Amino acid sequence: MNEKYQVIVDALGELEEDKFLDAIKELLEADPSAENAEQIVNACALGMEKVGEYFEQNEYFVGELIYAADILQNGFDLVNPYLSEEDASKKLxxxxxxxxxxxxxxxxxxxxxxxxxxxxxxxxxxxxxxxxxxxxxxxxxxxxxxxxxxxxxxxxxxxxxxxxxxxxxxxxxxxxxxxxxxxxxxxxxxxxxxxxxxxxxxxxxxxxxxxxxxx
Ligand code: B12
Missing domain, CATH: 3.40.50.280 (Cobalamin-binding domain)
Known part of the structure; x- marks a missing residue:
């Protein structure tokens, strides 16, 4: 994975909210395409996997899961508007x-x-x-x-x-x-x-x- 996306994975895994959100903002500013937004979503999912691993290893507890979910939601609010360039008015x-x-x-x-x-x-x-x-x-x-x-x-x-x-x-x-x-x-x-x-x-x-x- 490109190291810019890796920052997202690691920052979410380590619960570093500012670093996580800044990385997302920078990536979206540099490339507002839906493809890039999807890559960011995939990196977020990998970051949550890390959180899950820490939970399994008893390094994180439910409080950290809740915090991670909160951070992820804030990140996702940034990505959401970029997710598709298709014309959403034609209903499939x-x-x-x-x-x-x-x-x-x-x-x-x-x-x-x-x-x-x-x-x-x-x-x-x-x-x-x-x-x-x-x-x-x-x-x-x-x-x-x-x-x-x-x-x-x-x-x-x-x-x-x-x-x-x-x-x-x-x-x-x-x-x-x-x-x-x-x-x-x-x-x-x-x-x-x-x-x-x-x-x-x-x-x-x-x-x-x-x-x-x-x-
Ligand atoms: C965040 C989280 C929480 C948050 C959830 C917040 C929220 N609003 O969702 C909170 C803290 C509430 C929570 C609670 C619990 N959790 Co939890 N949680 C997680 C964690 C860390 C991340 C899940 C996540 O959001 N992943 C990121 C998203 C983006 O990934 P995703 O859901 O897989 O979704 C992607 C795809 O799967 C797909 N997708 C998802 N849904 C759908 C639907 C369709 C139709 C399609 C096509 C695609 C699709 O699209 C997404 C993007 O690609 C996981 C660990 C993990 N790595 O999964 C544990 C985990 C799921 N939790 C677990 C557990 C045990 C619990 C609790 C029982 C803990 C407790 N002791 O209280 C409770 C359960 C409460 C309940 N009854 O549900 C276990 C489950 C174990 C098991 N095998 O059953 C996990 C695996 C952690 C672990 N390793 O032990 N949790």
């Missing part, structure tokens, strides 16, 4: 998205949502810890092309299945494509829960959704 399709039942992580979901909106989708975001019934109600109401479920806990791989089963029981499963995303999702998990696609990366997730609507 509709998505209902939420974090899996029992899971409160939403940073990655919010990044994916912003990138979907920037690509031209209308996104209805149900928030975190979204119960299967809430997904069903929203799908009935807005009839989306795609349902997205985000999850960062291993436990979410089961509760994502509960959401998909509820869509089946309501007779809605065949009307939508379902994509699951978040760090722990795998192809095996996708098959087990009955989703149509999975992604551990917002860019490839958006690409998949665009393919589904023929864009």
């Amino acid at each position: 399709g509709t998505m209902v998205i939420g974090t899996a039942p029992g899971d409160l992580h939403d940073i990655g979901k919010n990044i994916f949502k912003s990138m979907m909106e920037a690509a031209g989708f209308v996104v209805h975001d149900l928030g975190v810890d979204v119960k299967p019934e809430a997904f069903v109600e929203k799908v009935k109401e807005v009839k989306p092309n795609i349902v997205g479920i985000s999850g960062l806990l291993t436990l979410s791989l089961d509760t994502m299945g509960d959401v998909i089963n509820s869509l089946k029981e309501a007779g809605l499963r065949d009307d939508v494509k379902v994509i699951i995303g978040g760090n722990p999702v795998t192809e095996a998990a996708m098959k087990r829960v009955g989703a149509d696609a999975y992604s551990t990366n917002a860019s490839t997730g958006v690409k998949q959704c665009k393919e589904w609507v023929g864009a």
Whole structure:
């Protein structure tokens, strides 16, 4: 990775907010393209991985996780407006998205949502810890092309299945494509829960959704 992006990874990992935000600002000033903004988002995700590693090693605790999430959100607020140069006025399709039942992580979901909106989708975001019934109600109401479920806990791989089963029981499963995303999702998990696609990366997730609507 280019050393300028590496500064972002390291500064976030070490919880150095000023250094982190200054690096993002400098990179965006030098190159305001969507491609650069995506690279910055990827560097942020790597920085959060470092935070996660420190947490696993008992060097950081939940307080540091919360602080890291806060710093990341501030960084992401800077990047968000640069994420796409596409014409967001031509709507490609509709998505209902939420974090899996029992899971409160939403940073990655919010990044994916912003990138979907920037690509031209209308996104209805149900928030975190979204119960299967809430997904069903929203799908009935807005009839989306795609349902997205985000999850960062291993436990979410089961509760994502509960959401998909509820869509089946309501007779809605065949009307939508379902994509699951978040760090722990795998192809095996996708098959087990009955989703149509999975992604551990917002860019490839958006690409998949665009393919589904023929864009
Ligand atoms: C920040 C964080 C928190 C914050 C969350 C703040 C927030 N608003 O989201 C707080 C402090 C609240 C938190 C709480 C907890 N956390 Co936490 N947390 C993290 C941490 C450090 C980073 C997660 C993150 O934001 N990553 C950055 C984003 C950008 O990455 P991402 O989510 O993967 O998203 C990208 C892609 O996956 C994709 N994507 C995401 N969603 C979707 C959806 C779709 C549809 C698509 C296509 C793509 C997509 O797009 C994104 C950009 O590319 C991780 C460690 C890690 N490295 O993952 C632990 C981690 C996820 N947490 C963990 C744990 C254990 C907890 C707690 C239980 C801690 C506790 N003891 O209380 C609680 C759980 C509360 C709950 N019920 O959910 C564990 C999970 C372990 C497991 N295997 O289940 C991890 C892995 C840490 C660890 N190594 O142990 N956490």
